Amino acid sequence: MNTKDIVYIALFAALTAALGLFPPLTLPAVGVPITAQSMGVMLAGALAGSKRGGLALLLFVVLVAIGMPLLAGGRGGFGMFLGPSGGFILSWPIAAFLIGWLIERHKGETPLVLSMVYIAIGGVGVVYLIGVPWLAFAAELTLTQAITGSAGFIPGDLVKVVLAALITRGVRKAYPDLGTRS
Amino acid sequence: MFDLYRPGTSFLHRLPAGVKVLLLAVLGTLIFLVDDLAVILGFLAAVLALYPMARLPMASAWNQIRPALWILIAILLAQGFINGWETGFFVTARFAGLLLLAGLLTLTTRVSDMVDGMERGFWILKYVGINPAKVSLALSLALRFIPVLATITAEVREAQKVRGLNRSIIAVAIPVVIRTLRMSDEIAEAIETRGYSH
Numbered sequence: 001m002n003t004k005d006i007v008y009i010a011l012f013a014a015l016t017a018a019l020g021l022f023p024p025l026t027l028p029a030v031g032v033p034i035t036a037q038s039m040g041v042m043l044a045g046a047l048a049g050s051k052r053g054g055l056a057l058l059l060f061v062v063l064v065a066i067g068m069p070l071l072a073g074g075r076g077g078f079g080m081f082l083g084p085s086g087g088f089i090l091s092w093p094i095a096a097f098l099i100g101w102l103i104e105r106h107k108g109e110t111p112l113v114l115s116m117v118y119i120a121i122g123g124v125g126v127v128y129l130i131g132v133p134w135l136a137f138a139a140e141l142t143l144t145q146a147i148t149g150s151a152g153f154i155p156g157d158l159v160k161v162v163l164a165a166l167i168t169r170g171v172r173k174a175y176p177d178l179g180t181r182s
Numbered sequence: 183m184f185d186l187y188r189p190g191t192s193f194l195h196r197l198p199a200g201v202k203v204l205l206l207a208v209l210g211t212l213i214f215l216v217d218d219l220a221v222i223l224g225f226l227a228a229v230l231a232l233y234p235m236a237r238l239p240m241a242s243a244w245n246q247i248r249p250a251l252w253i254l255i256a257i258l259l260a261q262g263f264i265n266g267w268e269t270g271f272f273v274t275a276r277f278a279g280l281l282l283l284a285g286l287l288t289l290t291t292r293v294s295d296m297v298d299g300m301e302r303g304f305w306i307l308k309y310v311g312i313n314p315a316k317v318s319l320a321l322s323l324a325l326r327f328i329p330v331l332a333t334i335t336a337e338v339r340e341a342q343k344v345r346g347l348n349r350s351i352i353a354v355a356i357p358v359v360i361r362t363l364r365m366s367d368e369i370a371e372a373i374e375t376r377g378y379s380h
Binding site: 009067083138 | 269356
């Protein structure tokens with residue numbers, strides 16, 4: 001792990017934090033606010049690779065845990081992990097790692113649609129897989145209730161997947177020597 | 183770097199950061215073993231009482247709850263209709279209590295002290311093959327990067343405004359990411375030139 005890797009890890013942690021500063025968008029159809037922050041997970045995995053992306057989100061989680069108000073809405077502190085959304089946030093390092101791993105495994109350049117699939121598997125699949133059961137536990141809901149309650153966020157997350165894939169492609173075009181391997 | 187610390191000299195302020203983090207982790211876990219609404223309400227009351235004891239204004243206690251308010255209300259209502267109000271109050275009180283407890287840590291501990299405390303614990307990482315100095319570097323860089331990214335984003339938005347593109351997420355995100363990547367390369371070079379050994 002060289003200096004450049006460390007700087008990239010810090011960068012994508014900071015990017016995820018900065019994305020929390022964007023005001024949440026409320027989809028009128030669903031009525032739940034969607035934040036841009038989970039795109040940081042997707043971009044970290046897709047641009048920095050599995051190892052650096054995963055570590056970047058781990059760093060982010062640690063920064064939040066020590067009290068930095070980096071979560072969307074200026075939230076932070078250890079208490080967030082003990083609350084209903086705790087599982088979602090804790091899943092982010094794993095999600096970023098998986099996205100990076102899937103893209104790295106792919107021989108050659110990943111076509112756009114496939115990158116969307118990979119990003120969705122990590123950025124939505126893994127996140128909900130870990131986040132929803134924790135939600136059920138922390139809010140004393142049954143799994144079905146937790147799933148129903150979270151379903152409203154999925155359309156917004158899928159939009160983020162598409163955006164993240166397009167952003168990744170745009171960045172790679174301008175920065176071909178990005179190099180996902182550390 | 184911005185943090186939520188409120189200076190003071192109360193007993194909570196003077197407890198070492200590591201002790202507070204540990205207490206929070208232990209108490210935070212134990213509270214999930216509680217089933218009784220009365221105990222949870224007692225917990226909530228006790229944590230609230232710590233605020234004036236640490237000479238923190240009650241407004242700061244409210245500030246811990248405020249960002250999570252809509253989640254709390256949503257869960258209270260959901261539980262109220264599904265499982266009854268007792269469950270609703272139980273879950274809401276538990277989460278509120280945990281937020282307040284974590285708030286006590288954040289309000290009485292400087293981020294720099296927490297980072298120092300963590301760094302003292304980093305020597306363990308050596309046994310897992312991780313260089314503690316690198317972890318420290320990543321931490322401080324991330325903290326320094328955050329306001330920089332906010333500035334870059336504002337600048338890119340201004341530049342894109344001229345083209346009428348400042349509302350397009352992609353038109354803003356791509357230049358921001360590219361500029362930050364270029365900046366990272368320069369910073370990495372600067373660090374190496376200064377002889378950062380690894």
